[in-house]
Amino acid sequence: MENIVVTGMGVQVPGARHISAFKDLLWQKERPLQLVKNIGTKKNPHLVMGVIDGPILEGQQFKRHSRVSKLAVAAASEAVKIAGLKKDDQRRLSVIFGTSVAGLTELEQLSTLAASHDFRNYPISGVSDGNIGSVSLAVGTYLQANHLQLVLGNTCTASTDAIALGKQLLEQNLTDVCVVGGAEAPINRTLVYAFSKMKALSTEQDIKLAGMPFSRSDKGFVISEGAGALVLERESDARHRGAAPLGRIQESYSNHDNLSILESDKTGEKMSIVLENICREYKPDYISSQALGLMENDIIEAIAHKHCFSADTPITTIKGLIGHTFAASGVIQAIAAIISMQEEFIPATVGTDMNGFEHVPVVLENWKKLVQSVAITSHGFGGSNTGLLLTREYEL
Template sequence: MDRIVITGYGLKAPGVGDKEEYRNVLEKGVCTQKVVSGLGPHDEDIVCGIISEEAIPLSDRKYRYYPRVARMAIAASDEAVAMARLSEDERRHAAIVMGTSVGGLKEIEAYALISGNRQYRKFPISGAGAGNSHSITSALSYHLGVKGQAFTLSTGCTAGVDAMLMGKLLLESGQCEACLVGGSDAPITIGSVYSFMRLGALSRGTDIARAGVPFSLSSEGFVVSEAAAVLVMELESHARRRGARIYGELTGIYSNNDGLSIFESDSTGRNMITAMSRAVGEIRPTFVNSQALGMQSNDQVEAITHRALFGSSVPITSIKGNIGHSFASIGNLQVISALLSIEYGFIPPTIKTDANGFEDLPIVSSVRYECVDHVAITTHGYGGNNTCLLLSKSRGSG
């Protein structure tokens, strides 16, 4: 069967506007999070991962009323298409699958204030678009001139990598030869912050060094951030035929669900172990790029999975201390991180952590330079989805 390869990617993340900036943040262990004033309960300041407006350079006025989450995705897609060197005709026949968790919640909250006061004539006509999560994918289709299949997934924080799973199925079934996949979320809103604060899942306080600490029993929760990431996936034969550069291969991917209440997740790790085992098969990854985000229940499942499948023989790291947790797009950012590791030969460090309670795990605490052939990635979403995947160096690479 024709292999599935990645020929381009683009991203917009906190403190990161392009590939080289992202590599610098990962390789040097830089934290890009900031203190945001008055966003927490009782107008408390909290640590978040924010994208500056300058990083979303859409000068065209026709996008002015698009929801932020769509504008972020458009900006990321421009980089992905340019890197992949997709022609106008190739874009026209491509498919798009995007994932999001909260969609246009940022605008919906703002519009709710207007509707709550029954100010009909002040209500923007863009309200319907902001309330439709599919506007993200529709916006990309319009912007890039894509006329093929267009789908939007909303499976929580795994949605971006679930989009990769669906893109793989579309490619393998002959629905398309190239597919743009990814995730976009702008969850830095009152609704998101209050919800996860009430659940005890979100980091409080203003000490950036102690906020959202992966693999530590001292961590009080994750750091919420916003980001968009888009990748171009193709059939290898299609990529080779048009002379595209291949950055990596999607060797395996598998998803399942905990099947529990929306307020629970499986603390035994059984389902995550199954997902990872099915994704990697018989391949031993060079390292694991983990979903660990500083939320103790999730990080414990990560540890259980790693102990069961790899023990101390495979290094493990998390990039959440750098950029925070950006919901549906974080899995795609982990994928791009893995592609950079494969291209430049390094394992990024897990910053902030003291490994309290996770001392037996082979956590990478400082950057390691070595040949990277395979990277396993874990993601878990609110709602119970577990999606794991394996990225590999292209078999045609040196």
């Protein structure tokens, strides 16, 4: 099948509102997290979270957009600009975005109006806020996409799955250009209470210690908002229009634990199968792990790495730096991987003391290295697993 390449990328994360700022953030390792007051429970009212500061897409055309839709459009806009796509391009342009939370933050705010039967003040945007499809529709409308506009809601693997689906559609000639990605605006009390019940959130008040990946010292993760987008094309089409590929989506693979909507496969077997299928005979230069400070997930990552690779294959995660962006996390990992191939370094795992994970070859300092391939792991709430192998624009 023809190679599927990345020709554009865009990002919105705490501390980085565009690709060049994200490059600096990955290299400088300064955690852009902050302590949000009175968002949590009575026992833990203040939580460290990843918040994107400043306005996002102001103007009348975005007046009724939810925050998650604005983040998605902002990331997609940058990706299309970098890709050099023209508005008069007549090819079939599709949008595939992932989100698990969608407009829940706005709906939470509107729930008091509904509960009090305040019909007069209830906004018409309540319709779009409650529709998960609004995320891709917002991006599609902004880009004037003339083909498929899809949203995947399968939890934290959704943007990774969007990349995999876009690759498959392009390989089968079912579309011509895919803008794929994910977006989340998950900072709300509904999610905080739910994950607090599960004892899954970091309650550490010190930003430097909160949400430690690959560590038993802090057993929870940091909620973060964010968005990322990639432009995918067939390599022949990209080169025909003079676009230089930024990287290649070499392989993808997905499976599911099928245990419970609240449980994952603790043996690491299913994640090991994903890694085996995306890497095959290749040995990636490093693993971009979903490890986020949630003990169960991080242990699965360590088990899968031990099963599939030797100790000289490094592993790292960006979750200690920016927090966990739920369904947007996979595409943001992919963007970080492409940056690492461009800039020739492996980004360090920030904010870990390695307590209990001393045997795992975690990258603790930025490592200058020619990077030709990166394996990406992604887990979803309830047991979904997806992996990607990204390579430079030439064959391995």
